[in-house]
Amino acid sequence: MEQMKRKTVLTGIDGVYIPVSNRKQSEAWYIEHFGLEHGGDYLLAGRQEVFLRERLDQQVLTFRTNQWLENGESYEMPVVCFRTLDIAGLYEYACSNGIRVGQLLEHNWFREFDFYDPDGNKLKVWQPNE
Numbered sequence: 001m002e003q004m005k006r007k008t009v010l011t012g013i014d015g016v017y018i019p020v021s022n023r024k025q026s027e028a029w030y031i032e033h034f035g036l037e038h039g040g041d042y043l044l045a046g047r048q049e050v051f052l053r054e055r056l057d058q059q060v061l062t063f064r065t066n067q068w069l070e071n072g073e074s075y076e077m078p079v080v081c082f083r084t085l086d087i088a089g090l091y092e093y094a095c096s097n098g099i100r101v102g103q104l105l106e107h108n109w110f111r112e113f114d115f116y117d118p119d120g121n122k123l124k125v126w127q128p129n130e
Contacts, residue, residue: 064076
């Protein structure tokens, strides 16, 4: 009888990596505006590790897809999506503090908006509806 090979599985996402031009300035920005906390060599968004790393090129975190918008149009998709408990308050705060944001969108079961960090990384934040 042939021995069955054990399937190796992924068990979660340990961290995300965001390219920045100045790590210290970016850390301060994420802490001030989005409440991330120092976790050592990284920031924490809840229990998720966020590593800010200085980039050697101008690459930002996005790609184009036609599989996000209902009408199938091209969309610049962020790679990182954060979660919040108060998306309306966060959106109002971001708008009033000069952070570049997209429209706050209401869907059947969640709300979301896109925002850009000082390096032009497009990121998303969402909140499931109660």
